[in-house]
Amino acid sequence: MLVLTLTPIEGPPGHPHADKLYHFLGFAVLALPCAALFRRALLWVVLVAVAQAGLIELVQPHIGRDAEWFDFWADLAGIAVGAGLGLWLPRQLPASNA
Template identity: 35%
Template sequence: MLATITITIMLLTPGGTVPSGPPHTDKITHALMFAVLAYCSRYARLSPIVTVAWLAVYGIVTEVLQATIAVRRSGSVWDWCADLVGVAIGLAIAAAVGRRVRAGRTK
């Protein structure tokens, strides 16, 4: 829950207050944030399908909010695509950690 609140604040912070970086840094940032959310969702024992579903909807909602109410922000389909890439990365990391933990228990 804390991760979701923190990331929502980050996504809706007025534009221009976040330092710019190399090209596409924002896409990498989106992917990393959503990887964290996906990992946390799996840690909370949400299924992969539920994780993908809620994060896909959350990504759409945050992009719409950026386009409509956030100051100096714009919504982007490409940001949402980066969000989904992050979800896939987070799910893959959670699966790898889960396998490693289960393997450690059987020794």
């Protein structure tokens, strides 16, 4: 994720708000398996992901990218949705009798 968010962009991403979707999806994909598989560490995973989201926005102006509050909010929304789904999905699966 760091490579994708800290690599200079060549040309427009297509839709003007497509990057918000990318931020949301990237952090959701990061948080979901962590929440599903490492519940005991979820608080730390969320805190580290939030710190990473903030640091990305602080570093981006120094590498030719724009720092935007809306990117940060999209990251936070992705973390929340990913963590929520990661906690919810395992409960929907039938328990194995192994």
